Each structure stands twice: as C-alpha cells, then as structure tokens.
Amino acid sequence: MIKIKTAEEIELMRESALIVSKTLGMLAPEIKPGVTSLHLDKLAEEFIRDHGAEPGFLGMYDFPNTLNMSPNAQVVHGIPNNEPLKDGDIISVDCGALKNGFYGDHAYTFEIGEVAPETKKLLQVTKESLYIGIREFRLGNRVGDVGHAIQKYTEDHGYGVVRELVGHGLGKSLHEKPEMPNYGKRGRGKKFVNGMVVAIEPMINMGTNRIEQLKDGWTILTADGQPSAHFEHDVALIDGKPELLSTFRYIYDALGIKSNEEEEFRRHEFH
Ligand code: MG
Numbered sequence: 001m002i003k004i005k006t007a008e009e010i011e012l013m014r015e016s017a018l019i020v021s022k023t024l025g026m027l028a029p030e031i032k033p034g035v036t037s038l039h040l041d042k043l044a045e046e047f048i049r050d051h052g053a054e055p056g057f058l059g060m061y062d063f064p065n066t067l068n069m070s071p072n073a074q075v076v077h078g079i080p081n082n083e084p085l086k087d088g089d090i091i092s093v094d095c096g097a098l099k100n101g102f103y104g105d106h107a108y109t110f111e112i113g114e115v116a117p118e119t120k121k122l123l124q125v126t127k128e129s130l131y132i133g134i135r136e137f138r139l140g141n142r143v144g145d146v147g148h149a150i151q152k153y154t155e156d157h158g159y160g161v162v163r164e165l166v167g168h169g170l171g172k173s174l175h176e177k178p179e180m181p182n183y184g185k186r187g188r189g190k191k192f193v194n195g196m197v198v199a200i201e202p203m204i205n206m207g208t209n210r211i212e213q214l215k216d217g218w219t220i221l222t223a224d225g226q227p228s229a230h231f232e233h234d235v236a237l238i239d240g241k242p243e244l245l246s247t248f249r250y251i252y253d254a255l256g257i258k259s260n261e262e263e264e265f266r267r268h269e270f271h
C-alpha cells in the first residue's frame with residue numbers, strides 16, 4: 001500500500017532530506033585524491049549525529065556503514081574501505097538520515113580531480129535524466145511515465161539503464177511502495193496522488209545495463225567494467241506537482257559550481 005503523507009509529515013521529511021543534502025555538501029570538498037571512503041564515512045556519521053539524526057543506512061539490512069560509496073564501475077551499495085581515491089575517479093555517494101521517524105535518502109556522483117570527458121558526459125546526462133524523470137512525477141501520471149522519460153533520455157545517449165535496482169517510496173521506512181524503476185512504459189503502473197513522497201534515482205551505465213554483485217553481498221558493479229553514475233532526489237507530490245525535498249545546492253556551494261538546475265526545474269514546474 002502506498003503511504004500518503006500529510007503536509008506536516010512532508011515538512012518533517014524535508015528536514016531529513018536536508019540533513020542528507022548538508023552531509024553531501026560537507027563531504028564535497030573532502031572528496032579528493034588520497035582520501036579513503038572509510039574516512040569520508042566517519043565524517044558523514046559524525047555530521048549526521050551532530051545534526052540530531054541517525055545514519056539511515058547503518059545497520060539497515062545489516063549494512064556496515066553510513067554511506068554507500070561506489071567508485072567507477074561500481075553502480076551502488078559499495079562498502080567504504082581504506083583504498084585511497086585517485087585522480088580521474090568518480091564516486092557515487094548515497095546517504096540516508098533518519099530524523100523524527102522519517103528518512104531522507106539521496107545521492108550524488110562526484111568527480112575526483114580531472115575526469116575523462118566521456119565520464120563527465122555520463123554524469124551530466126544521468127543528472128539531467130533525474131530532473132526529466134522528476135518532471136513526470138505529477139498528478140494523473142503513473143510510475144511508468146517517470147521510468148519511460150529516464151530510459152528514453154539516457155538510452156538516446158547510448159547508455160545502459162540498470163534494471164535490477166530501482167527508486168522507491170520514502171517515509172517512515174527507507175523503502176516504501178511504489179517501486180520507481182528507471183525504465184518503463186508511458187501510462188503504466190500506479191497512478192500518482194498528492195501526498196506521495198518518492199526517491200527517484202537513475203542508475204545509468206556508460207556501457208551495458210548488465211550488472212554483477214561482489215561476494216561481499218552488497219557491491220553492485222557493471223558487467224563490462226565501464227563507469228556508472230547515480231543521482232537521487234527526494235520528491236513530494238504537492239498540489240499536483242513535484243517538489244524537491246532534497247537539494248544539491250550545498251554541494252555546488254562547497255565546490256564553487258555555478259548551477260541553477262533546481263531553480264530552472266522549479267520555474268518549469270510552477271509557472
Ligand atoms: Mg539512496
């Protein structure tokens with residue numbers, strides 16, 4: 001059953017989402033060559049607790065850490081370790097926080113040092129597909145409309161859309177109904193209604209959409225060893241339209257990146 005949230009609950013969820021946003025913003029300048037993902041994980045755990053929240057992933061399904069840290073060919077669910085990050089790497093950082101009984105859950109793929117142009121392009125297109133998908137999360141549309149939009153946009157660029165892992169409803173549980181695949185057919189699946197909150201999270205591979213899992217039982221990586229990107233926002237359906245609860249602006253502020261993508265998104269949605 002899809003759990004519809006009240007306006008008050010959505011405000012609490014915004015708070016949880018923003019703790020994650022700020023955590024990613026805090027991490028952004030720390031993500032550089034020589035730093036280990038385990039070090040970043042400790043910084044994130046401390047930061048989340050200092051903000052009166054609990055790490056959302058730590059212990060969830062027995063996951064051992066605060067962050068999912070997935071470099072290069074890893075798609076998602078990478079476990080932080082002691083290997084230093086290298087110039088030219090990318091790393092997808094997925095973070096959850098629990099506050100007031102509600103989860104925030106969002107993700108960003110960072111560049112480390114100088115990244116190959118084709119990898120930059122993968123990150124750019126994946127992030128664009130996130131907003132293109134979110135735009136379809138509106139009253140009267142269905143789950144398949146979001147998936148279709150993401151799939152069409154990314155496959156048109158020759159990329160592979162991961163099938164086995166999907167976005168999801170979000171609330172008092174980290175994973176609620178409905179599942180939000182990044183592929184699908186227009187007009188299919190559950191209909192959206194006001195008060196739904198979902199995590200939309202394209203996981204896009206430069207090459208094949210096929211994946212493998214490491215023996216650690218967690219890490220998902222591309223079958224062909226090519227890079228994969230992952231961006232995730234938490235979104236509420238309010239007055240028929242999608243509203244971003246999470247934001248990348250703390251990341252952009254920390255890195256000095258000029259981006260008005262969220263303002264652009266809102267302009268399209270509300271005018
Ligand atoms: Mg996530």
Ligand code: MG
Pocket residue numbers: 105167168199201232
């Ligand atoms: Mg998620």
